[in-house]
Amino acid sequence: MPKHNAEVAAVFSKIADLLEIENANPFRVRAYRNAARLIQGLSRDLGEMVERGEDLRDLPGIGEDLSKKIVEILETGHCRFLEQLEKQEPPALTELLQVPGLGPKRVKALWQALQVESLEDLAAAARAGRIRMLPGFGEKTELHILELLTAHLSRIPRVSIAQAAPVAEDLLRLLRSVPGVQEAVVAGSFRRGQETVGDLDLVVTARLDSPVMERFVHHEDVAEIFAQGPTRATVVLRSHLQVDLRVVAAESFGAALHYFTGSKSHNIAIRRRAQGLGLKVNEYGIFRGKERVAGETETAVYAAVGLPYIEPELRENRGEIEAAALGKLPHLVQEEDLRGDLHCHSAASDGHDRLEDLAAAAQARGWEYLAITDHSRALRVANGLDPLRLRRQMDEIDLLNGKLRGFTLLKGCEVDILEDGSLDLPDALLRDLDIVIGAVHSHFDLPRARQTARILKAMDHSAFTFLAHPSGRLIGSRPAMDLDLPRIIRHARERGVFLEVNAQPQRLDLPDIQAQAAKEEGVLLAVNSDAHSRFDFDHLRWGVLQARRGWLEKKDVLNTRSLPELRTLLAQTRR
DNA sequence: GCCGTTTTCGGCCCGACTGTTTTCAGTCG
Numbered sequence: 001m002p003k004h005n006a007e008v009a010a011v012f013s014k015i016a017d018l019l020e021i022e023n024a025n026p027f028r029v030r031a032y033r034n035a036a037r038l039i040q041g042l043s044r045d046l047g048e049m050v051e052r053g054e055d056l057r058d059l060p061g062i063g064e065d066l067s068k069k070i071v072e073i074l075e076t077g078h079c080r081f082l083e084q085l086e087k088q089e090p091p092a093l094t095e096l097l098q099v100p101g102l103g104p105k106r107v108k109a110l111w112q113a114l115q116v117e118s119l120e121d122l123a124a125a126a127r128a129g130r131i132r133m134l135p136g137f138g139e140k141t142e143l144h145i146l147e148l149l150t151a152h153l154s155r156i157p158r159v160s161i162a163q164a165a166p167v168a169e170d171l172l173r174l175l176r177s178v179p180g181v182q183e184a185v186v187a188g189s190f191r192r193g194q195e196t197v198g199d200l201d202l203v204v205t206a207r208l209d210s211p212v213m214e215r216f217v218h219h220e221d222v223a224e225i226f227a228q229g230p231t232r233a234t235v236v237l238r239s240h241l242q243v244d245l246r247v248v249a250a251e252s253f254g255a256a257l258h259y260f261t262g263s264k265s266h267n268i269a270i271r272r273r274a275q276g277l278g279l280k281v282n283e284y285g286i287f288r289g290k291e292r293v294a295g296e297t298e299t300a301v302y303a304a305v306g307l308p309y310i311e312p313e314l315r316e317n318r319g320e321i322e323a324a325a326l327g328k329l330p331h332l333v334q335e336e337d338l339r340g341d342l343h344c345h346s347a348a349s350d351g352h353d354r355l356e357d358l359a360a361a362a363q364a365r366g367w368e369y370l371a372i373t374d375h376s377r378a379l380r381v382a383n384g385l386d387p388l389r390l391r392r393q394m395d396e397i398d399l400l401n402g403k404l405r406g407f408t409l410l411k412g413c414e415v416d417i418l419e420d421g422s423l424d425l426p427d428a429l430l431r432d433l434d435i436v437i438g439a440v441h442s443h444f445d446l447p448r449a450r451q452t453a454r455i456l457k458a459m460d461h462s463a464f465t466f467l468a469h470p471s472g473r474l475i476g477s478r479p480a481m482d483l484d485l486p487r488i489i490r491h492a493r494e495r496g497v498f499l500e501v502n503a504q505p506q507r508l509d510l511p512d513i514q515a516q517a518a519k520e521e522g523v524l525l526a527v528n529s530d531a532h533s534r535f536d537f538d539h540l541r542w543g544v545l546q547a548r549r550g551w552l553e554k555k556d557v558l559n560t561r562s563l564p565e566l567r568t569l570l571a572q573t574r575r
Numbered sequence: 576g577c578c579g580t581t582t583t584c585g586g587c588c589c590g591a592c593t594g595t596t597t598t599c600a601g602t603c604g
Contacts, residue, residue, distance in 0.1 A: 029576090065576060106601070136595075136601085188604090227591085227593070228592085232590095232592070267604095272588070281588080
């Protein structure tokens, strides 16, 4: 089984963990971590790059040694260096590093002195009071470790950004009501629009005498206070979500917001750039010696290092700093750019609303069009439409369009791609539709070659418009299908069809990096709500964020086109 | 382990909070 980017990144992360426990040169550890992060965020397949004879050393942070290790992992599925490390230290130690509060030094000390190799060992040692005996540890640390462990075991995995949003908004309301508070905003991965967030980072500006810190940590939703100082606090909510609060003076707001928005690797790159200019960047501002040269706004922070403002969604150190320096940042698509939605369900299949209610809600959002795309017959659990029912719906849409003014319902269907790659409805019927969405809803576990061939075949159908939720993943519950996605993206370009960025928060599919790869290939993407009721159009907020993270501009998104432009593009997919 | 309009060697981002250290290490973001 050939290895792919994610596996290579996992090997490098594990090496970094084990090296860190070994007390290796921290910069060597960082080199592995940086490489893991780079590879995780790469829009291209390493295996394919190697096949094409590209030099991996052209990737920033990859040199002679790591390049060889990547090739070794891709070709053999193993990494001898990792296996060697695992002979010296139990691989399970890296699991201990996942416990917040336990770092490499403590893990190593616990292992060497008490033979603690797993979470169970750790709990047993703490309960037996053996940890407090170790040098550098004390009674409080021992109790703290037990608490950390309990918190870790009961922790929720990263929550979807859509779930975190109402929590964040409640907290902001609370903070803004505290006397002396000027601004309160969310930073961190939430502000960058990541599909899931591990915690919430809040930045507040307040007068020195504001009781904001006290009010925050003693808020009724707070279950536990992990740390609290005059400017910074970490708490865990009853919902198990961790929240960090940072309070700064107004003059430092931009610097603090920039610092806490991250990402970490973007910040490091900005700081290195600042260093080269004789400047120092921290959360209080940008300094030349003792003199503050910026800090009040993010725009000023970027200007101080000679860059234009960089949108938070781009701050992943995936080329945005270089693009900014060249004046080549993308003008990211916005929700207001959308003229309609090309994927939604009515009560005819598994949606909740009638066509006229969906149309009214869409028109109220200022859109020009909405495609009705109920499921096809194979998806029985969703009450998929057979040819007769779909024909009836098409007639109903014609009638409705006769009454609508300045708005059009498009006739579509989300057709199942069957196991053999054929589509679930007769060709003649599909050709009478405006939009034919191909989608996989079954046989997610076919081998890579068959799964890829199945989808390529479906895309070749003469009526095919775009591929819905191409990876098939459900965040946190179902992994992406094993697919040659670069090949599917290339095929979409050659065949002249489109791909989807599905905005359902549990899907967000294509994900950011793959959406960017499609853009680079010149494939248009439809950012769709996949609404099952008129309220689900709000999902587009998350889809647009994901699209922005993929560097998509208005011109890259199919449903930013006016209806006549859209019809022209749709006609070109037919053959 | 990577990298280079000053470098092929000597650098590599920066500060807050906690606990046990009597002056700072460990961890985190």
